[in-house]
Amino acid sequence: MNRFLSHATNRIDAKGRVSVPAPFRSVLQERQIQELYGFQDFVFPAISIGGPELLERIERQLGGLDGFSEEAHQMSLLVHGGGVFMKLDSEGRLMVTDFIRSFTGITTEVTFVGRADYFQLWQPQAFLNAQQAARLAHQRRSAPAN
Amino acid sequence: MNRFLSHATNRIDAKGRVSVPAPFRSVLQERQIQELYGFQDFVFPAISIGGPELLERIERQLGGLDGFSEEAHQMSLLVHGGGVFMKLDSEGRLMVTDFIRSFTGITTEVTFVGRADYFQLWQPQAFLNAQQAARLAHQRRSAPAN
DNA sequence: CTCGCTCCCATTGACGCCCATGTGGTCCCA
DNA sequence: TGGGACCACATGGGCGTCAATGGGAGCGAG
Numbered sequence: 001m002n003r004f005l006s007h008a009t010n011r012i013d014a015k016g017r018v019s020v021p022a023p024f025r026s027v028l029q030e031r032q033i034q035e036l037y038g039f040q041d042f043v044f045p046a047i048s049i050g051g052p053e054l055l056e057r058i059e060r061q062l063g064g065l066d067g068f069s070e071e072a073h074q075m076s077l078l079v080h081g082g083g084v085f086m087k088l089d090s091e092g093r094l095m096v097t098d099f100i101r102s103f104t105g106i107t108t109e110v111t112f113v114g115r116a117d118y119f120q121l122w123q124p125q126a127f128l129n130a131q132q133a134a135r136l137a138h139q140r141r142s143a144p145a146n
Numbered sequence: 147m148n149r150f151l152s153h154a155t156n157r158i159d160a161k162g163r164v165s166v167p168a169p170f171r172s173v174l175q176e177r178q179i180q181e182l183y184g185f186q187d188f189v190f191p192a193i194s195i196g197g198p199e200l201l202e203r204i205e206r207q208l209g210g211l212d213g214f215s216e217e218a219h220q221m222s223l224l225v226h227g228g229g230v231f232m233k234l235d236s237e238g239r240l241m242v243t244d245f246i247r248s249f250t251g252i253t254t255e256v257t258f259v260g261r262a263d264y265f266q267l268w269q270p271q272a273f274l275n276a277q278q279a280a281r282l283a284h285q286r287r288s289a290p291a292n
Numbered sequence: 293c294t295c296g297c298t299c300c301c302a303t304t305g306a307c308g309c310c311c312a313t314g315t316g317g318t319c320c321c322a
Numbered sequence: 323t324g325g326g327a328c329c330a331c332a333t334g335g336g337c338g339t340c341a342a343t344g345g346g347a348g349c350g351a352g
Binding site: 010011013017019021091093 | 330332335
Binding site: 035037040042043052055070071073074075076077078080081082083084085 | 147149150151152153169189190259260261262266273276277279280281283284285287288
C-alpha cells in the first residue's frame with residue numbers, strides 16, 4: 001500500500017514530539033519523500049502534511065490565476081508563508097509546534113488521518129466530531145426524505 | 147528546498163538587529179544572492195526582500211504596462227523610490243530601520259514570511275490578521291452560496 | 293570627538309541524534 | 323491449544339550541536 005489510509009492516535013511526549021504511525025512512514029519511504037511540508041487545511045481545523053508534490057499541486061491551482069491579482073497574492077501568502085517545514089527525527093517523530101497546537105487545538109494527543117496523497121494532524125475529539133458530522137450530512141443527502 | 151517557504155518570528159535586539167532565519171539564509175546562499183533589495187509590498191503592510199532578479203522581474207512586469215500610465219508611474223515610484231538596499235552582517239542579521247518600522251508597524255519582533263522567490267518582513271500580529279483574512283476570502287470564493 | 297555601524301566573542305536555549313525501555317501482538321513449538 | 327520467545331513500534335530521556343541573541347570593541351564618517 002503506497003497511499004495514506006486509516007487513522008491512528010499517538011501521544012505527545014514531554015519534549016513535544018509525536019511518532020508518525022509506522023504505516024505512514026513506510027508510505028513516505030516508498031514515495032521517496034524526504035521533505036515534509038505542512039499547512040492549515042482550508043476547511044477543517046487540521047494540519048495537512050505531504051511532500052513537495054503536494055505543494056506543487058496546490059501551486060498549479062494557483063498558476064491559473066493572474067500573477068498580479070490580489071487573489072494570487074493572498075493564496076501565496078497562505079500557501080508559501082502559512083506553511084511550515086516538518087522534519088522527522090531519526091525515529092520518525094515530528095515536533096508539535098505552537099503553530100500546530102493553536103490551529104488544531106491539539107494538546108496531549110494527535111490523531112493522524114490518511115487522505116490518500118497526504119495525511120493530517122487532528123485533535124482527536126475534533127476528528128471524531130467532524131467524522132460524525134460528515135456521516136450525518138451524507139445520510140441526509142442519500143435519504144432526503146425523513 | 148531552494149525556495150523561501152514557511153515563516154518564523156525573531157526578536158529585535160537593542161541595536162535594532164534581527165537574525166534572518168537560518169533556512170532563508172541557506173536559500174540565499176544556494177541562489178548565490180549577494181545583494182539584497184527590499185521594498186514595500188503593493189498590497190500588504192510588509193517589506194519584500196529578494197535578490198537583484200526579483201527587482202528585474204518586477205521591472206519586467208512593469209514593462210508590460212503602459213510606460214506612461216499612472217499605474218506604471220506609481221509602481222515605479224514605489225519600487226525604485228521606495229526601495230532600500232539591505233546588508234546582512236557577518237552573522238546573518240539585518241538592521242530594522244525606521245523606514246521598515248513605520249511602513250510595517252514592527253516594534254520589537256519581526257515575522258519572516260516566505261513567498262517562494264522572495265521573503266517578507268511583517269509585524270507579527272499583522273501577519274496573523276492578513277492570513278486570517280486571506281483564508282476567509284478563499285472560503286468565500288470556494289463556497290459562494292450561503 | 294562623537295555617533296553609528298560592523299565585526300567578533302560569549303551565552304543560552306532549542307532541536308536533532310542517539311540509545312534505552314516498555315508493551316502489545318504474533319509466531320512457533322511442545 | 324496454551325505458553326513462551328521474539329519482534330515491531332511507540333515512548334522516554336541524555337547529550338551534543340547549532341542557531342538566535344546579547345554585549346564589547348574597533349573603525350570610519352561627519
